Amino acid sequence: MKYRSWSTAAAAASLLATTLAVVTPSLSFAGTPAMPDAAVASCDALVTTPVNHSCLLPWPNNAFTIPAKTNTGRQIHISATSTPANKSGVHINPTYQNRNDGFSPGSVIMINVPNLSTSATGIAPSTNIGQSLPSSDTSPIVLLDTVTHQHVPYFAELDGQNTDASTQLLLIHPAINFLETHRIVVVLRNLKDANNAAIAQLPGETTALKAAKPTTRQAHLKWIVQNDLKGLNTSSLYAAWDFTVISGAGSSTSKFTQGSLADAGLTMRDQAFKSVGTKAPVFRVTNVSDNTLVHEVHGSFLVPTFLKACPTTQTAEYQSTNTSNCSSMNLDKNGLPLLVPDATRQIWANFICVMPETLSSTQGAALPTLYGHGLLGSAHEVAGGSFAHGVQDNMMGCATDWSGMSGSDLLLVAASLGDMSYFHVLTDHMLQGFVNFQFLGRLINSAQGFAKDPAFQQSGAARFLVGKCGYMGYSQGGIMGGALSALSTQWSKVILGVPGLNYGGLLLNRSTDWLEFASVYNPAYPNSTDQQVGLQLAQLLWDRGENDGYTQHITANPYEGTKVKQVFLIENYGDHQVTNASAEVLARSIGAVDHKPVFNPVFTDLTNPSHPVVGTARSNVPVVMHWGITAADQTKVNKATLVLWDYGTPTPPTDNRAPVNTSIYGNDPHGYGRRTDALLSQVTTFMKTGLVPDLCNAAACQGIPGS
Numbered sequence: 001m002k003y004r005s006w007s008t009a010a011a012a013a014s015l016l017a018t019t020l021a022v023v024t025p026s027l028s029f030a031g032t033p034a035m036p037d038a039a040v041a042s043c044d045a046l047v048t049t050p051v052n053h054s055c056l057l058p059w060p061n062n063a064f065t066i067p068a069k070t071n072t073g074r075q076i077h078i079s080a081t082s083t084p085a086n087k088s089g090v091h092i093n094p095t096y097q098n099r100n101d102g103f104s105p106g107s108v109i110m111i112n113v114p115n116l117s118t119s120a121t122g123i124a125p126s127t128n129i130g131q132s133l134p135s136s137d138t139s140p141i142v143l144l145d146t147v148t149h150q151h152v153p154y155f156a157e158l159d160g161q162n163t164d165a166s167t168q169l170l171l172i173h174p175a176i177n178f179l180e181t182h183r184i185v186v187v188l189r190n191l192k193d194a195n196n197a198a199i200a201q202l203p204g205e206t207t208a209l210k211a212a213k214p215t216t217r218q219a220h221l222k223w224i225v226q227n228d229l230k231g232l233n234t235s236s237l238y239a240a241w242d243f244t245v246i247s248g249a250g251s252s253t254s255k256f257t258q259g260s261l262a263d264a265g266l267t268m269r270d271q272a273f274k275s276v277g278t279k280a281p282v283f284r285v286t287n288v289s290d291n292t293l294v295h296e297v298h299g300s301f302l303v304p305t306f307l308k309a310c311p312t313t314q315t316a317e318y319q320s321t322n323t324s325n326c327s328s329m330n331l332d333k334n335g336l337p338l339l340v341p342d343a344t345r346q347i348w349a350n351f352i353c354v355m356p357e358t359l360s361s362t363q364g365a366a367l368p369t370l371y372g373h374g375l376l377g378s379a380h381e382v383a384g385g386s387f388a389h390g391v392q393d394n395m396m397g398c399a400t401d402w403s404g405m406s407g408s409d410l411l412l413v414a415a416s417l418g419d420m421s422y423f424h425v426l427t428d429h430m431l432q433g434f435v436n437f438q439f440l441g442r443l444i445n446s447a448q449g450f451a452k453d454p455a456f457q458q459s460g461a462a463r464f465l466v467g468k469c470g471y472m473g474y475s476q477g478g479i480m481g482g483a484l485s486a487l488s489t490q491w492s493k494v495i496l497g498v499p500g501l502n503y504g505g506l507l508l509n510r511s512t513d514w515l516e517f518a519s520v521y522n523p524a525y526p527n528s529t530d531q532q533v534g535l536q537l538a539q540l541l542w543d544r545g546e547n548d549g550y551t552q553h554i555t556a557n558p559y560e561g562t563k564v565k566q567v568f569l570i571e572n573y574g575d576h577q578v579t580n581a582s583a584e585v586l587a588r589s590i591g592a593v594d595h596k597p598v599f600n601p602v603f604t605d606l607t608n609p610s611h612p613v614v615g616t617a618r619s620n621v622p623v624v625m626h627w628g629i630t631a632a633d634q635t636k637v638n639k640a641t642l643v644l645w646d647y648g649t650p651t652p653p654t655d656n657r658a659p660v661n662t663s664i665y666g667n668d669p670h671g672y673g674r675r676t677d678a679l680l681s682q683v684t685t686f687m688k689t690g691l692v693p694d695l696c697n698a699a700a701c702q703g704i705p706g707s
Helices: 006-010 013-023 203-210 216-228 263-276 379-383 388-392 407-418 420-445 476-487 503-507 514-524 528-545 580-589 677-689
Strands: 065-067 074-076 109-112 141-145 154-158 169-174 183-189 237-244 283-291 294-303 347-356 367-372 395-399 470-474 493-497 566-572 640-646
Touching (some): 109 528, 141 169, 169 528, 169 580, 294 420, 347 379, 367 476, 388 677, 407 420, 407 514, 420 528, 503 528, 566 677, 640 677
Parallel strands (some): 367 470, 566 640
Antiparallel strands (some): 109 169, 141 183, 183 237, 347 395
16 A cells, blocks of 8 residues: 655645755665564663653553564554553553554653753744754654654643653654554653753663663664664764554455554444445334424434444334443454344444425435534434534435444443543444444435435435435544544545544543543542553554544545545634644644635634634744645645634643633634534535635634634
8 A cells, every 4th residue: 555755644745845854864774784672571671750650651662562463563562560550450451452563643652751841942832833843953852754764743742731840741742643554763852951951861771872782672772773863963862762653454354454443444344334235224214303494304224233242122212222231342363343143233323314394496405414423422413503504505414323422322431431441342332333324324325225215205306415425523523533434435525523633642631521531530540640641552442433543544545445535624723622733633644735824813803892802912822823734725626625713712721731711711612613604605515516615705714703
């Protein structure tokens, strides 16, 4: 499979080419000796801080892998006694993480550097990503892709969840996801403390580099310095290590492996559709109503299940299965999902579809789309204000609950947070949810699906355009929707509203939604270092259920049997629930282009002069808004387009804290846009034509606060 270089993926070559040419060292690999193996039995002895909570630091790290016959040549190998333990003394079981053939594409690089000053050191913050690729050879952090020989841009902060300067973790985020199968070298150098004093190299690394007869682990570090970093100034080195990024997918069903990102989802898709062939899934309508110009249809549809021990009875409202009561994934001998063999164990997934009450004599049948609901919500969301304008614009929206991440899954989520050993069950359910959504798409696309049922007909004709299914998801529906779309064969146009990626690395700590869940997680894992390590262990599994694991295959490099998708990304400035930083990493990683000008720091709201930021410049605005994302020609169809909408919200915290104080950070704009006419017109135009028009008069896009 052909992969892009990271600069191509970011669609930012014109902005970055000069900088990269300066900072990338001249490397020669001809005739280099074989690289010694980095594997350790438990902890990485080269790094020893913070005391009693350092065993999986630095992270990610090839010291926690072993050689294997996998797509990457590595396999994660984490000791069951080296993971964080909860308050009951139970260590996180790494069995499922140890199946991966590498680390997350969005891995947060973590290390404790006691009393580090990021400002004195010159570490690039989220507001100045361009600082991560300076013109000098003294940059304090280097993320070197050893395949492309390019530096990966980053932003970093000290862990805002911990106020102890001696134990705070340095959290380094790639500004664009790491490329699958690539080996990344991390370099920390020229570090300074709050007194502007140089921080000495870690003793373990000093010993390794000076060792006359190094251990294998020490020899691995020496090899990195002498070969990967040849030509790079390491005179003030603090630490260096490497890690391997997980592979994306096999090329056919015979080559699917449990260690790759998408193979679980792909084999589930293939097995599920094989069970129905070219036919539509079985479905039943349980309720039909007409109200306020909306025709609404409820029901359920039959889906083959990969989850064990699902209930055989259905709940009353839709006659559907409560999958929160299902168990973990049924696996074959190779560790890949396998359909539960008992045919009676198929599940009934719920659906709600809304459409115009009467077919328009001028517009004809409605344009259909799936709708992905928000965090731990339900299919009911499509029947409310979220899709009201879509119905007005002659669209049909159909939704089903996100298995694993719907309101009925609250107990499952809470149990996972209390003991992260069970987190794999949550991601198992998310993958089943992907199958459910794809079957719902088939029901829209097939002439033998919804179109043949009187509930979806007017005067004998289908109320919607058969075979024209799209996807639209907001919030959680935007975070999971790119992953779902990368796997699916049922649609090509994708709207991701207030989206993001990387739950464990970028989303949770920065979201006001996390406060409720942290009330379970933090007491279970009271040490702040353990909390961050636990979230990264979870992300190794979570990648299979959200955008972070699929960015290379949404708008380019499609998986076998799928086609590339066209994407419209909608971002709300200052979002309290889905951080802008995450949305922008997603945009860079899928090669999105950008509405320009992106942003005006002086917000003017003529309809509400009392708004706290009217006519004033906001602080902590990024030096370059949407760094690395090039301007879109909005008169043309683009493969991915990002539009930032501004409702006057102040800038949120620039580290990994949530904007919880409304007196400082204003009201949450996360749900704004449902009554912003220009945005809604962009949505419907994109779904109908693929074009995201400039409806902001060649200015930054601003909406009315609260709209």
